[in-house]
Amino acid sequence: MTIRATPIVVGVGETKNCSQKVSDAIEPLVLILQSIHEALKDTSLSDSERGKLQAEIDGISVVAPWTWNYYDLPGLIARKLGVEPSYKTISEHNGASPARLFDEAARRISFGECKVAVVTGGEAMASLMACAAAGKMPPPGWEEADEDAEGIAGSSTFRKAHNIGNTHGIGLPIQVYPLYENAFRAHRNQTIRENNKESAKLYAEFAKVAEKHPMAWNYGQPAADEASIGTVSKKNRMICFPYPLLMNAFNNVNVAGSCILTSTEYAKELGIPENQWIYPLGGAGTIDSAHFWERPNYFASPAISKSLDAGLEVSGLTKDDIGIFDFYSCFPIVPKLACQHLGFSPSKPEKPITLLGGLTSFGGAGNNYSMHALAAMVRELRKGNAENGLVLANGGVVTYQHVVCLSTKPRKTPYPDENPLLTEVPDESPAIEERPEGEAIVETYTVDFSRDGKAKRGFIVGKLCKKGHRFLANEEDKATLLQLASDEREPIGRKGWVKSAGNGKGRNLFCFDAAEKL
Missing domain, CATH: 3.40.47.10 (Thiolase/Chalcone synthase)
Known part of the structure; x- marks a missing residue:
């Protein structure tokens, strides 16, 4: 043995x-x-x-x-x-x-x-x-780079991929993590403002830890407080809703x-x-x-x-x-x-x-x-x-x-022989409708903001009311975009209409139901 x-x-x-x-x-x-x-x-x-x-x-x-x-x-x-x-x-x-x-x-x-x-x-x-x-190469002495290798964090893979995410301009971390934050908030019946306060409080506590860690990039600097993290400003501009800059990885x-x-x-x-x-x-x-x-x-x-x-x-x-x-x-x-x-x-x-x-x-x-x-x-x-x-x-x-x-103490048995989990969690997602048409409901969403603080593009993950099939879409009009970017009312669970753009780009467009009671 x-x-x-x-x-x-x-x-x-x-x-x-x-x-x-x-x-x-x-x-x-x-x-x-x-x-x-x-x-x-x-x-x-x-x-x-x-x-x-x-x-x-x-x-x-x-x-x-x-x-x-x-x-x-x-x-x-x-x-x-x-x-x-x-x-x-x-x-x-x-x-x-x-x-x-x-x-x-x-x-x-x-x-x-x-x-x-x-x-x-x-x-x-x-x-x-x-x-x-500075428009300069690194100083002499750096090892030669492999120009044929994959780009930073697979970013070039995202740009080259042909899928419905890429078609609608969504797939980067700064866009997808907000989809989860928004859905998580709605699932727990939080308001948008309550959620922002929770996130700001969490990251303010985290900032206090980094303030004292010698390897932290912010070591020795005063920790950002809850108000500065949670308040949108010129220095803390919104990146993708609901995350301003200080809720994004640096x-x-x-x-x-x-x-x-x-x-x-x-x-x-x-x-x-x-x-x-x-x-x-x-x-x-x-x-x-x-x-x-x-x-x-x-x-x-x-x-x-x-x-x-x-x-x-x-x-x-x-x-x-x-x-x-x-x-x-x-x-x-x-x-x-x-x-x-x-x-x-x-x-x-x-x-x-x-x-x-x-x-x-x-x-x-x-x-x-x-x-x-x-x-x-x-x-x-x-x-x-x-x-x-x-x-x-x-x-x-x-x-x-x-x-x-x-x-601090050893196992009583040998180290595990293998990873106990399958490589990938079995797929349990709803059916995907690539060209959806009809009444639909918002499952989750986010909004891209430009550097001047204005809402630039909306991203909607929704479900068709009749089929229950999931789709991706962008906003159809400015009114829908502004509603998605607002903290006044919860967009998740609201009904609207989705259609294919028909402009040769393959995008789907969503707008809120004008007849919906406000």
């Missing part, structure tokens, strides 16, 4: 380049290497023993960066570290990747397929944007983070103190439909719910066993959906639900935000602030989810 190893985290490291000067631009590869060396230092080993640990790295898992397309980023990292790992991988573009790679690394150590695993990622978007604004940051995992056996051999050990207990993740219009509804996420439940179960825990949570928070709706499923109040959660402060105040860190959450969780558990912690990583447009649980 093969004896399974017990995986542990022995080092976590982070780094940040605060400068946004072109001359100070440091590429993601360098930031990543800095964070790995910080993680090696975090093991509390002597220089010679750290060198031995580094030499034994045989697994490198990298979260794909938005900033720069490398030809072989895991290979570059390996060469710079002077190692030849038997396992190298780079993730797809989504924010659930850090948790998934972490879970998989723990599993490989458990099976004896890996002795020392590094899970890492980094971004230099602030530097890249500074270069773009991605222009220069940060990197790494975790080092090994087995208890090798940690003992090296002499890594046991008070440095944190035990991964298990993980689980799944995916909702890549096409947001094929989701069951917009007031819940089956992938979030299933990942939370399975992640806890496979780790041998219940929600009551968790002392600290970190819920991904690119927009307020993600922590709200997680809280709703676990029975917490989003405005007054029973336990901490962020260790970083969210992607607005901490910084988006591209796909790598939850790597920093994992690092923060390890530190909190080491301090004795909780026995067990849970990290929920989210990606796409409420699409990709992965949960991992960590503890």
Whole structure:
């Protein structure tokens, strides 16, 4: 019988380049290497023993960066570290990747397929944007870019896709997450203003956390308060209803983070103190439909719910066993959906639900935000602030989810053999009508705003009253657009009419019923 190893985290490291000067631009590869060396230092080993640990790295898992397309980023990292790992991988573009790679690394150590695993990622978007604004290339020394690789976060994929989302100009995160916020609000019978207040209060609390986190982009700056977050202004313009700027992820940051995992056996051999050990207990993740219009509804996420439940179960825990949570928070709706499923109040959660402060105040860190959450969780558990912690990583447009649980105590059984969830949640969506005609009802919606603060375009997800089939549409007229953009009356559940535009563009148009009682 093969004896399974017990995986542990022995080092976590982070780094940040605060400068946004072109001359100070440091590429993601360098930031990543800095964070790995910080993680090696975090093991509390002597220089010679750290060198031995580094030499034994045989697994490198990298979260794909938005900033720069490398030809072989895991290979570059390996060469710079002077190692030849038997396992190298780079993730797809989504924010659930850090948790998934972490879970998989723990599993490989458990099976004896890996002795020392590094899970890492980094971004230099602030530097890249500074270069773009100056009309300059990054300073000499950056690795050559792979010009044929996929663009930032798959944005080019969205532009090229031929589907009803693209036809109607919707599919980006800033557009789809608001669809969920609006539907979630209506499902709970909140008014639009009550919902805004709840979101502002939630993010004000998150901002206080980021204010004290050294790796946060806003570290040291006064935290934005509830009034400034919830009030639309020139500095806090509406992006897509109901989210003003300070409820959107802020991605222009220069940060990197790494975790080092090994087995208890090798940690003992090296002499890594046991008070440095944190035990991964298990993980689980799944995916909702890549096409947001094929989701069951917009007031819940089956992938979030299933990942939370399975992640806890496979780790041998219940929600009551968790002392600290970190819920991904690119927009307020993600922590709200997680809280709703676990029975917490989003405005007054029973336990901490962020260790970083969210992607607005901490910084988006591209796909790598939850790597920093994992690092923060390890530190909190080491301090004795909780026995067990849970990290929920989210990606796409409420699409990709992965949960991992960590503890100060080991599992009683070997690390789980596999992810307990199917790759994708089975499709349970209503039938889609691509060319709808007739009376219809609004299921959810959002509105794009221009930089001058004016409503620009409406996006409606609706259902035909007779068939119950779902459709996508834009607004037909200015009156409908202004009603969608107003906080005076709830558009969800209201009736109107939908038709195909007939202009060769394939768009559908929706307007509210003029005869509807106001």
